[in-house]
Amino acid sequence: MTTDLLLGATALTTGLVAGLFAAFAYAVMPGLRRVDDVAFVQTMRGVNVAIINPVFGLLFGGSLVLGIASTVVVRGEDAFAWAVAGLVGYVLTLVVTIARNVPLNEALENGTDASPRLREAFERPWTRWNLVRTATNVASTACWLVALALA
Numbered sequence: 001m002t003t004d005l006l007l008g009a010t011a012l013t014t015g016l017v018a019g020l021f022a023a024f025a026y027a028v029m030p031g032l033r034r035v036d037d038v039a040f041v042q043t044m045r046g047v048n049v050a051i052i053n054p055v056f057g058l059l060f061g062g063s064l065v066l067g068i069a070s071t072v073v074v075r076g077e078d079a080f081a082w083a084v085a086g087l088v089g090y091v092l093t094l095v096v097t098i099a100r101n102v103p104l105n106e107a108l109e110n111g112t113d114a115s116p117r118l119r120e121a122f123e124r125p126w127t128r129w130n131l132v133r134t135a136t137n138v139a140s141t142a143c144w145l146v147a148l149a150l151a
Contacts, residue, residue, distance in 0.1 A: 003070075003073050003074060003151050004148065004151055006066065006069060006070050006073055007070050007073075007074070007079070007083075007144060007147055007148040007151055008148055009066050010063065010066040010067050010069075010070045010086070010144050011141060011144035011145050011147075011148055013059050013062050013063040013066055014063045014066075014067070014086070014090055014137065014140050014141045014144055015141040015144075016059050017059050017060055017063055017093070017137055018134065018137035018138045018140070018141050020056075020059075021093075021130055021133055021134040021137055022134050022138065024130050024134075025127075025130055025131055025134050028047075029123075029127050029130070032044070032123075033123075036115075037114075037115035037116045037118075037119045038115045040115070040119050040123070041108065041111075041115045041118050041119055041122075044105075044108055044122065045108060045109055048105045048108065048109060060094075063090055064090060064091070064094065067083075067086060067087040067090050067140075067144075068087065070083050070086075070087075070144070070147070071083040071084060071086075071087050074147060074151060077150070077151065078150045078151075079146075079147035079148070079150040079151045080147075082143045082144075082146045082147035082150060083143070083144070083147045085139075085140075085143040086140045086141075086143035086144040086147060087140075088140075089136050089137070089139045089140030089143060090136075090137065090140040092133075092136040092140075093133045093136045093137040093140060096129055096132050096133040096136065097133055100125070100129040100132075100133075101126060101129050101130060101133065104121075104122055104125055104126045104129070105126075107121065107122065108121075108122045
Protein backbone atom coordinates (compact mmCIF):
# COMPACT_ATOMS: atom_id res chain seq x y z
CA MET A 1 0.00 0.00 0.00
CA THR A 2 1.52 3.33 -0.98
CA THR A 3 1.89 6.15 1.52
CA ASP A 4 -0.65 8.31 -0.33
CA LEU A 5 -3.18 5.48 -0.41
CA LEU A 6 -2.70 4.76 3.28
CA LEU A 7 -3.02 8.43 4.26
CA GLY A 8 -6.02 8.80 1.96
CA ALA A 9 -7.73 5.79 3.53
CA THR A 10 -7.02 7.21 6.99
CA ALA A 11 -8.47 10.60 6.04
CA LEU A 12 -11.49 8.93 4.44
CA THR A 13 -12.39 6.64 7.33
CA THR A 14 -11.76 9.34 9.92
CA GLY A 15 -13.83 11.77 7.88
CA LEU A 16 -16.72 9.33 7.59
CA VAL A 17 -16.82 8.89 11.37
CA ALA A 18 -16.61 12.69 11.80
CA GLY A 19 -19.51 13.05 9.38
CA LEU A 20 -21.63 10.63 11.37
CA PHE A 21 -21.00 12.51 14.61
CA ALA A 22 -21.57 15.85 12.88
CA ALA A 23 -24.90 14.63 11.44
CA PHE A 24 -26.05 13.92 14.97
CA ALA A 25 -24.99 17.43 16.00
CA TYR A 26 -26.71 19.36 13.22
CA ALA A 27 -29.65 17.14 12.25
CA VAL A 28 -30.48 14.13 14.41
CA MET A 29 -30.44 15.66 17.89
CA PRO A 30 -32.13 18.92 16.80
CA GLY A 31 -34.80 16.79 15.13
CA LEU A 32 -35.28 14.67 18.23
CA ARG A 33 -35.57 17.80 20.34
CA ARG A 34 -39.01 18.18 18.73
CA VAL A 35 -40.42 14.83 19.83
CA ASP A 36 -41.96 13.82 23.13
CA ASP A 37 -39.98 12.08 25.85
CA VAL A 38 -41.20 8.56 25.07
CA ALA A 39 -40.39 8.91 21.36
CA PHE A 40 -36.98 10.39 22.20
CA VAL A 41 -36.00 7.55 24.53
CA GLN A 42 -37.31 4.85 22.17
CA THR A 43 -35.55 6.37 19.17
CA MET A 44 -32.20 6.81 20.88
CA ARG A 45 -32.40 3.28 22.25
CA GLY A 46 -33.02 2.05 18.71
CA VAL A 47 -30.13 4.10 17.32
CA ASN A 48 -27.79 2.85 20.04
CA VAL A 49 -28.58 -0.75 19.07
CA ALA A 50 -28.43 -0.11 15.31
CA ILE A 51 -25.05 1.67 15.43
CA ILE A 52 -23.34 -1.51 16.66
CA ASN A 53 -22.82 -2.99 13.22
CA PRO A 54 -19.90 -4.15 11.04
CA VAL A 55 -19.74 -0.96 8.96
CA PHE A 56 -19.49 1.31 12.00
CA GLY A 57 -17.05 -1.08 13.69
CA LEU A 58 -14.82 -1.17 10.61
CA LEU A 59 -14.80 2.63 10.29
CA PHE A 60 -14.50 3.38 14.01
CA GLY A 61 -11.74 0.85 14.71
CA GLY A 62 -10.23 1.00 11.24
CA SER A 63 -9.55 4.72 11.59
CA LEU A 64 -7.34 3.99 14.59
CA VAL A 65 -5.48 1.14 12.91
CA LEU A 66 -4.97 3.12 9.71
CA GLY A 67 -3.92 6.16 11.75
CA ILE A 68 -1.25 4.20 13.57
CA ALA A 69 0.00 2.67 10.34
CA SER A 70 0.02 6.04 8.58
CA THR A 71 1.95 7.66 11.40
CA VAL A 72 4.58 4.92 11.34
CA VAL A 73 4.93 5.12 7.56
CA VAL A 74 5.52 8.90 7.48
CA ARG A 75 7.98 8.97 10.39
CA GLY A 76 10.84 11.30 9.51
CA GLU A 77 8.87 13.06 6.73
CA ASP A 78 7.25 16.51 6.61
CA ALA A 79 3.85 14.88 7.12
CA PHE A 80 4.83 13.27 10.44
CA ALA A 81 3.79 16.09 12.79
CA TRP A 82 0.43 16.30 11.04
CA ALA A 83 0.01 12.54 11.25
CA VAL A 84 0.76 12.60 14.98
CA ALA A 85 -1.78 15.41 15.42
CA GLY A 86 -4.34 13.43 13.40
CA LEU A 87 -3.73 10.33 15.48
CA VAL A 88 -3.94 12.25 18.76
CA GLY A 89 -7.19 13.89 17.62
CA TYR A 90 -8.70 10.54 16.76
CA VAL A 91 -7.57 8.97 20.03
CA LEU A 92 -9.26 11.86 21.84
CA THR A 93 -12.39 11.09 19.83
CA LEU A 94 -12.24 7.48 20.99
CA VAL A 95 -11.64 8.49 24.61
CA VAL A 96 -14.63 10.86 24.64
CA THR A 97 -16.83 8.26 22.97
CA ILE A 98 -15.83 5.43 25.30
CA ALA A 99 -15.66 7.48 28.51
CA ARG A 100 -18.66 9.77 27.99
CA ASN A 101 -21.07 8.87 25.18
CA VAL A 102 -21.10 5.08 25.64
CA PRO A 103 -21.85 5.22 29.39
CA LEU A 104 -24.72 7.62 28.67
CA ASN A 105 -26.00 5.22 25.98
CA GLU A 106 -25.82 2.34 28.45
CA ALA A 107 -27.60 4.32 31.18
CA LEU A 108 -30.37 5.18 28.74
CA GLU A 109 -30.68 1.56 27.64
CA ASN A 110 -30.75 0.20 31.19
CA GLY A 111 -32.76 3.02 32.75
CA THR A 112 -36.07 2.22 34.36
CA ASP A 113 -37.12 5.75 35.32
CA ALA A 114 -39.92 7.48 33.52
CA SER A 115 -39.01 8.73 30.07
CA PRO A 116 -38.74 12.43 31.08
CA ARG A 117 -36.07 11.58 33.67
CA LEU A 118 -34.18 9.32 31.30
CA ARG A 119 -34.23 11.98 28.64
CA GLU A 120 -33.14 14.71 31.04
CA ALA A 121 -30.18 12.63 32.26
CA PHE A 122 -29.15 11.77 28.69
CA GLU A 123 -29.90 14.46 26.13
CA ARG A 124 -27.82 17.47 27.19
CA PRO A 125 -24.69 15.65 28.34
CA TRP A 126 -24.73 13.29 25.36
CA THR A 127 -25.19 16.18 22.93
CA ARG A 128 -22.41 18.19 24.60
CA TRP A 129 -19.95 15.28 24.45
CA ASN A 130 -21.00 14.51 20.89
CA LEU A 131 -20.01 18.08 19.97
CA VAL A 132 -16.62 17.54 21.62
CA ARG A 133 -15.96 14.30 19.76
CA THR A 134 -17.18 15.85 16.53
CA ALA A 135 -14.66 18.68 16.95
CA THR A 136 -11.78 16.33 17.75
CA ASN A 137 -12.73 14.06 14.87
CA VAL A 138 -13.06 16.90 12.34
CA ALA A 139 -9.70 18.30 13.49
CA SER A 140 -8.19 14.83 13.12
CA THR A 141 -9.55 14.53 9.59
CA ALA A 142 -8.13 17.94 8.68
CA CYS A 143 -4.72 16.88 9.99
CA TRP A 144 -4.81 13.69 7.91
CA LEU A 145 -5.65 15.74 4.82
CA VAL A 146 -2.68 18.04 5.45
CA ALA A 147 -0.44 15.00 6.01
CA LEU A 148 -1.67 13.57 2.71
CA ALA A 149 -0.93 16.85 0.93
CA LEU A 150 2.60 16.90 2.36
CA ALA A 151 3.41 13.25 1.65
